[in-house]
Amino acid sequence: MTDIILTPSAAKRVAFIAEKQAKPAILRLAVEGGGCSGFQYRFGLADVVDTDDCAVETDGVTLVVDPMSLDLVRGAAVDYVEDLGGAAFKVTNPNATAGCGCGSSFSV
Template sequence: MATAVTTPEVVTAPEIVNAPATQPVNLTPSAQAKVKEIMATQDPLPAGLRIGVVGGGCSGFQYSMSFENQQGMMDKVVRFDDLKVFVDATSAMYLNGCIVDYVETLEAAGFKFENPQVKSTCGCGSSFSV
């Protein structure tokens, strides 16, 4: 009797489309689709998504995401086709090279931040330090 051999699944980094590496933040196609889906339910339709870093949490910083109706004067704007992402100059320092993905599992669903600037995270995973 022959036994079936299973090949382990190869896990790769999230794919980024239309985003140069010099941008402060990159969104995977999954994250872009989810943001657009949520934006479509807003009235009025927001101008874009704001991603930032704010003080707080056990480790000092945490991520913030919100919809914006207009761009701030000092914002960096990252475009993913018709989706605009606004990042203030201070947050851009902490987000440089960050990849935002949207993940759905049996246990939870949400946005996941892969940030090369992070030195440590707290036990609950909601805050970080640089």
């Protein structure tokens, strides 16, 4: 099983944002305590891949996750979706037992 997946749609969006900000195309996904359901996802561009990060590459874009966060998102897919509600990165997490209406927090 792959630890985590970055979809081509998400990779394309990260590449676009990184180019605009003149940063490397590295997206960091972290899980923090908080949100409506107990944990929440945090995304940001990273300058480097840390030695203990799990890193996957899609279309020249790297997704990195720290070891503690990886325990909570192992097997997940990070996608970028645009719909009537807006556009956002979305995590499909098989470890989440419950989520919230906003889609940005979860519980395990």
